[in-house]
Amino acid sequence: MTIETIKKVLGATVLAGTELLQTEIRYVYASDLMSDVLAFGKSDSILLTGLASQQAVISAHMAEFKGVVLIRGKKMKDGAEQFAHHHHIVLMSTDHDMYESCVLINGALHGTAEIAAPEAQTPANDGIILHNHFEIEGSDFANAGMVSTDVKSILKKVGIDTAIVRRVAISMYESEMNVIMHAKRAKVDLRLAPQYIELSVDDEGKGIPDVELAMQEGFTTSTEEQRAMGFGSGMGLPNIKRNSDELAVTSEVGKGTVVRMRFLL
C-alpha cells in the first residue's frame, strides 16, 4: 500500500513530503506512546498518532517509519514539518480519530470499504451533536443570566450566526428567569447539531395550569415584588415564541414545566 492510498482513505491533508506519497509502506502503527513506537514499531511503517509534537516525527525517524498521520485534525506546532521534510518523512493530518482511522485503513486493506471519496467521508447527519447540561436554582437572582451567557459563549465559539445567537440568548434568558422566579430548580439541555439548536428547560415547580393562557402577552402570575424588580411582566413565554423557530411547552401542575425550543440553522 502506498502512502497516497492512506491519504485517500483518511481524507488526509499533507503537511510535509508531498513528493514522497508514492512510497510503499508495509505496516500501520497506531500509538500515542512514543516509547512503544521505538520498542515495537517495524521499519517501513506509517505512524498514526495524536501526539502533535516534534517528538512524534523524531520517534518515527528513529524507528525508520516513512510517514506520520496526525489524527483529529491536529496540526504540528513546533516546526516539525521542517524536520519531517529534512528526514524524508511524509507528515499528514486527518480529521478522523484514532479508532476510525484504523477501521478505515483496515477496510481498505481487506477491500471491505471503498476508498472513500472526500464527500462520502463527511457524515451527513450521523449525530454530530454537542450535548451540554446546565442547572438553574430557583430564586437564585444573583446568578440570573449565567446559563444564557454560557450557552451564548458556546454558540459564538462554534461560529453560529450572530443574529441566531441573539435569538437563542434572549429565549434562554427568558426561560432562565421563569425558573428563577417560579420553580425550585431546573435542568437545561443544550443540543447543538449542524441543522438546529435545541434547548430544553425541565423544571421542578408548581407547573402552569393553563399553558395557552400563559403564552398570551401580558399574562402574569408574578408577585408585586418580582414585578417591582423588573421581572414577570408576562412577556417571557411570548418572547421565547417570537424568538424561537419551534416552541413546545408541557406542564403538569404540582410537578413542573418543560420548555423546549428549537432554532433552525
Added chain:
Amino acid sequence: MSCMRQCPTQAIRVHNGKSTFSNELCIDCGGCISACPSSAIVPSIDHVENISHFKYKIILPTPVLYSQFDPRIHPYVIQEGLRQLGFDEVVNLTLTSAILTRAMKLYLRSYRGRRPLISSYCPSIVRLIQVKYPDLVELIIPIDVPREIAAREIRMTYPRKLGLKPEDLGLFYVSNCPAKIVAVRQPAERQKSWFDGVHSIREIYSALVPIVNELNKEFDPRQIPDDFSFGVGWISSGTLTRSLRLEKWLVVAGLDNVIKIFDDIETSRIRDIDFIEATAHMLGCVSGTFNVENPYVARANSMKQAEKYDTPLKLDEDAISRQLEEGRFYLENSVLPRPLRFFDTDLEISIKRMRERERVFNKLPQIDCGCCGAPTCMAFAEDFVHGLAELSDCIFLRPHHS
C-alpha cells in the same frame, strides 16, 4: 503570569517564562502593563525630541493631564508650562467635548434604532465590542472622539490662518492610556490620524513638573488672557452621561463590569436603557495606565478644578445641529466587527471541536492555576483544540514518574 490573569480577553499566554499575546484579541487596555511585576511590558511611544522639523507645533493634551496637578495650580500655568516645553500653542480639548456632547444629545434624540447605544470615546471598549460582541457593534454611537475632531479642525483652518504649509504644522496628542496611543498610531476608524505624534502623560509629566512649579511661584492671575477657557471634559466615568441629561442611562466602568453588562445586553436582560457610557478603567480616563497620580486623587483634583476654573461655554446650538447634519462629527470609517476566533468555518467540524473542548475541559482540574500557561482551564482546553497546547502542559495530567 500576572499579565495573563489580568487580561480581560484572555489574549496572553505564558510559555517558558515568556509572555506572548494575540494581536487579534488585544484591546489595548493596558491592564498587562500595570499588572507586570517586573515592568517588562513596555508600550512603544514617540519621543519629545523628534518634533523640531515642524515650524508650528500644537499640543492637544488629554484633559486628564490637568487632573495630575494640584487644583491650586491654575490650568493656565500648566498650559504655559507646555508652551515652554517647545510647543507654540496649547489647545484645550474640552470645548470640542462640549460640542460633541451637544451633538450626541441631538443624535440620541432623533435615533430610532436598536437600543441601548454605547459611547464611543473609550477605544478599549470599542475594541472589546469588535472582538467579543460583534452583535453589539451597531450600537456604538458613530460620533467621533474630541481629539480627532479638534485636530481635523486645526488642520483645515490653521495653514491659511497662519500662512503655513500644511506639512509645517505639527499636531501632538498627550495620552493617558495605551489604547489612545494605538488609536492615533493605527486608527481603525479612519485612514490616518490627524495627529503627527503622541506622547504619554507619564513622559510629559516628568518634563513638565519642574517648569510648572517654577512658573507657579511667579504666577499672577492677571497674566491670564481674557479668552482663556477651561473645562474638565469626560475624564471621569459618568461626566459625559451627566452632561447629556438623559433619563434612561447607565454608566459602567472597569472591564469586568463592562463585560457583564454587555452580556446582559445580548441576553436582553438590560432593557429600557437608551444610552450606556462604558469605560475600560474603573474611574474612567483618570485611571488610565499612563497617569502619574492616583486615580482617586486625580478625580478629586478634577472635581475641584471644575469648581474653581470652569468657564461657561457659549455654544452655537444651531451651528452644531447643522454640522451634525452635514456629517462633521461622525466617525470617518464605520466600526466593523473583528472576525471571531471560532473553531472551524465548517459547522460540523466546529461542533466536533466544541465537543472535544468539553471533553478535555471535564478532564481538567478546573482550578485555573495557570501553570500550563493559559489563564483558565477553559482557555487551555480551547488552546488544545486549536492545536496550540499539549495535554501534558497541564501539571495535573502529567505523568508522575519524574
